[in-house]
Amino acid sequence: MNPLSVVVRTICDIFAWFLGIFGAYVIIHGHISPGGGFQGGAVVATMAALLLVAYGGKKVLSFVRPGIYTGMEATGLLVFITAGFLGIGTTFFYNFLAGQGGLFGSVVPLGPNSGILNSAGTISLMNMAVGLEVVSGLSLILIYMFKGIRLFEGREGRSERGHDR
Amino acid sequence: MNGYAHMAVLAIIVIAAFYAVWFRDLLSSVISLAVFSLLLALEYFMLQAPDVAIAEAAIGAGLSTAIYIIALRACKALKSPRGGEGR
Numbered sequence: 001m002n003p004l005s006v007v008v009r010t011i012c013d014i015f016a017w018f019l020g021i022f023g024a025y026v027i028i029h030g031h032i033s034p035g036g037g038f039q040g041g042a043v044v045a046t047m048a049a050l051l052l053v054a055y056g057g058k059k060v061l062s063f064v065r066p067g068i069y070t071g072m073e074a075t076g077l078l079v080f081i082t083a084g085f086l087g088i089g090t091t092f093f094y095n096f097l098a099g100q101g102g103l104f105g106s107v108v109p110l111g112p113n114s115g116i117l118n119s120a121g122t123i124s125l126m127n128m129a130v131g132l133e134v135v136s137g138l139s140l141i142l143i144y145m146f147k148g149i150r151l152f153e154g155r156e157g158r159s160e161r162g163h164d165r
Numbered sequence: 166m167n168g169y170a171h172m173a174v175l176a177i178i179v180i181a182a183f184y185a186v187w188f189r190d191l192l193s194s195v196i197s198l199a200v201f202s203l204l205l206a207l208e209y210f211m212l213q214a215p216d217v218a219i220a221e222a223a224i225g226a227g228l229s230t231a232i233y234i235i236a237l238r239a240c241k242a243l244k245s246p247r248g249g250e251g252r
Contacts, residue, residue: 026219034215034216034218034219035215035216035219038220039216039220039223042219042220042223042228043219043223043227045223045228046227046231049227049228049231050231052231053231053234138228141232142228142232142235145232145235145239146235148239149235149238149239
């Protein structure tokens with residue numbers, strides 16, 4: 001796919017960062033605000049779609065390696081199932097980190113409060129694992145669709161040029 | 166007041182769905198489908214399901230539109246007269 005015009009590329013340069021930051025926010029705040037691993041991962045994967053559509057498949061595929069995404073996908077799934085099995089002393093998926101102190105287990109005070117970020121135990125860890133998995137899976141779908149297009153376009157011998165160059 | 170807002174959003178959803186079927190140009194049809202999905206996300210938000218609204222906006226309006234556009238691009242490359250009809 002050809003890279004789009006300089007207007008689209010400038011807007012993509014500005015707004016792709018906001019998409020990534022907002023997706024990371026939705027993933028990290030998954031247990032106290034709407035959203036979670038899947039929703040935030042889909043938002044971050046939209047950033048990959050924006051980059052691919054604005055800059056063209058050839059330029060993005062020149063520095064994106066699908067092996068990294070496959071590794072991220074496997075890492076997310078492994079972290080998820082490991083966090084599930086680590087609580088098997090009580091039950092499967094037992095929240096063994098909650099209320100224990102430390103990074104993930106601070107105690108929630110009594111009464112109404114606005115939500116403590118690092119109080120969810122393994123839930124936020126699983127949100128991050130699911131977010132990593134969804135980002136890499138949906139990005140891989142887009143990347144392989146672009147590779148499929150280049151399979152057809154390479155046969156025509158047509159070089160990839162933008163609309164303004 | 167809230168009922169009128171629901172009715173307006175649902176009416177525009179029906180109009181967008183009609184245009185998604187009615188357009189002969191497939192790219193316009195895909196854009197209309199994205200509008201449909203975005204308004205459906207707005208309707209989910211008004212029905213107090215912001216979790217579903219985020220998923221619908223990201224998947225429906227963002228990713229599936231991009232995938233449809235990539236697929237349209239592939240179809241055009243397949244039908245171009247200079248080649249590509251090898252399969």
